[in-house]
Amino acid sequence: MKPPRFRYTAPESLEEALALLADLGDEAKPLAGGQSLVPMLNMRLARPSVLVDLNRIAELDGIELENGFLRVKAMTRHRAVERSPSVAQYQPLLAEAIRYVGHLPIRTRGTVGGSIAHADPAAELPGVLVALDGAVELRSRNGQRVVPAGEFFVDLLTTVAAADELVTAVRFPVLPTRSGTAWLEVARRHGDYALVGIGAVVTLSDDGRTIEDARLSFIGVSGTPVRARSAEAALRGQPLAPETWRAAAAAVREELDPTSDIHASAAYRRFVAGVLAERALALAAQRALEGMNR
Ligand SMILES: Cc1cc2nc3c(=O)[nH]c(=O)nc-3n(C[C@H](O)[C@H](O)[C@H](O)COP(=O)(O)OP(=O)(O)OC[C@H]3O[C@@H](n4cnc5c(N)ncnc54)[C@H](O)[C@@H]3O)c2cc1C
DSSP states (O other): OOOOOOEEEOOSSHHHHHHHHHHHGGGEEEESSOTTHHHHHHTTSOOOSEEEEOTTOGGGOOEEEOSSEEEEETTOBHHHHHHOHHHHHHOHHHHHHHTTSSOHHHHHHOBHHHHHHHTOTTOHHHHHHHHTTOEEEEEETTEEEEEEHHHHEEETTEESOOTTOEEEEEEEEOOOTTEEEEEEEEOSSTTSOOSEEEEEEEEEOTTSSBEEEEEEEEESSSSSOEEOHHHHHHHTTOBSSHHHHHHHHHHHHHHOOOOOOSSOOHHHHHHHHHHHHHHHHHHHHHHHHHHHHO
């Protein structure tokens, strides 16, 4: 399959790329790792007249620890995140989830900004960002805005970013002490998109006996990542015990309203979401305790 005809541009700076997008509007599409855009071009699901290749823009690459969050610039490859000591130390949920993104060659080319901008409902990074209450930095020729993760994803492959805006960086907040995280998912084969995935965050009370705060972010169950807010609220103040995790699983099944498609039925997704919630909460709580005892 061949893509439709397009003009190719490769700006050397962010300013140049933003100027191109401002002038071209809907006609243009940014090209990052190409791992989703190129198949979409080949299948004629995307028909931009101009591709704006971001790969020569050095200022869009890198990982920085800022005031309370890890700032991953848009063109940082998945593989760089996977190998980053800062990510391993400050953002274990991201470090764990990134290994589920496709296969090594895909992670070597694919970018963090591309994953977030593409907004596939079964992709890991949007789910991680929503679990962490992170944010997305958007830039256009008119300036910058920072959009909370909960407002960024609108629907399947749709975000609030306008055609002339680039994702320039993604902010992953560093969690409070006494926190543990876990990423789990079910896919037909390792590297496939998840049928259901979960990012769990558990923060323990000072004495480590009860749950102070819990977050459950699901992918693959809806057009965007979804938080199970009622289940989260019910977890606060509960002891670290198998009954707590089982009750949370039941609450998740009650709360989520998954979709059916050719890959799995809604009933299957609902059941699996409960199983993953139970396991991920136990694991995240155990990791939080281990962190407190270190
Ligand atoms: C076989 C296969 C399996 C895969 N499995 C998974 C998986 O399990 N999990 C997963 O998460 N992903 C998976 N992917 C997708 C992969 O992670 C992609 O890399 C990712 O979705 C998009 O990143 P990219 O850098 O390749 O973006 P591109 O493909 O270059 O772009 C994707 C979209 O985002 C836009 N875009 C890119 N960068 C920006 C930016 N900075 N600002 C604004 N818009 C931008 C593009 O215009 C395009 O619309 C898979 C891909 C393949 C081919």
